[in-house]
Amino acid sequence: MTQSGPTLPETMQAVVVHGPKDYRLETLPVPTRGPGELMLRVEAVGICASDLKCWHGAAKFWGDDSRPAWTETDVVPGHEITGRVIDLDDEAREHWGVELDDRVVLEQIVPCWDCKYCNEGNYHMCAPHDMYGFKRANPGGMEEYMVVSTNSLVHKISKDIPPAHAAFAEPLSCALHAIERANLQFKDVVVIAGAGPIGLSMIAGAAAKSPAQIIALDMDERKLEIAKKTGATRTINIAKEDALAIVREMTDGYGCDVYIEGTGHPSAVIQGLNMLRKLGTFVEYSVFKEDVAVDWSIISDDKELNVLGAHLGQNTWPRAIRLIEEGRLPLEEICTHQLPLSEFQKGLDMVASGKESIKVSLIPGQ
């Protein structure tokens, strides 16, 4: 079956990364779809804390003495993407099982499907590690139209969900992976540090696994209220209460079984190492702006801890999408702000302050 493509404008608005603290709204040509690729009209793109860290110039993205730069300039950022399929061919139809006008979400990683990790099923750790919105090969979602390359992982999501909520599948899938890494048991007392978009998603994921206690830590009362609605059994405002003393008291003095770090603040790492019981499990999810200095003998000599990293959402997207479709998270309260593309800087600033917003999304074409 042949099909003529849709009539599209020649140009579109897009955010372009020129370097740290130098992102600009520009007019770009609308991209063209190659064989087997999908053309999307972007409906929403979430702003991630990692977008902000990249904007700030964090070494993880722009390199330092010990590592080369990973991200590139002249790239459209944005990896929390949802959009409508507006053009495709039979190859794409067959490959992803999608149709014209379907709404889809895209996994942020674009695996090479050829490296050691991809071959072992660990596609989320793909060696070249091309993600939407960081390298020129795969421009991200802060644009009105985008092309989905053939190596991508594409999932359908209900059209009944508001676009900003659908795009939340990205942070949620990452949080669910962190929960899987923690290997929660019914008897576990789990502490989740941070009740931002990721922390709240971890709480929802932990609740789905039903451990004995889910304790949410934050300094923002409003976020802690949402944490309760998301599944936290206890909340602690670390600005007002002694979280370490409370957790010890709740666990007969031993400490929590599992601590999941989702704040990106060095102090939350030290807090977790102190809060865990011996033989406990520490899961680190965050991206840090600066180095974290801790006494590693807590991990070895003192407590013999399991310390695990977590990155992206290996095989967790279908479940994340279902949690959203089932209304298991109070997304009306989590997705606080939707801005037009032209207000991307305001969006980044809002994520930076974290005061009035929880999840900020951009709505291209608005």
Ligand SMILES: [Zn+2]
């Ligand atoms: Zn993200």
Ligand SMILES: [Zn+2]
């Ligand atoms: Zn690979």
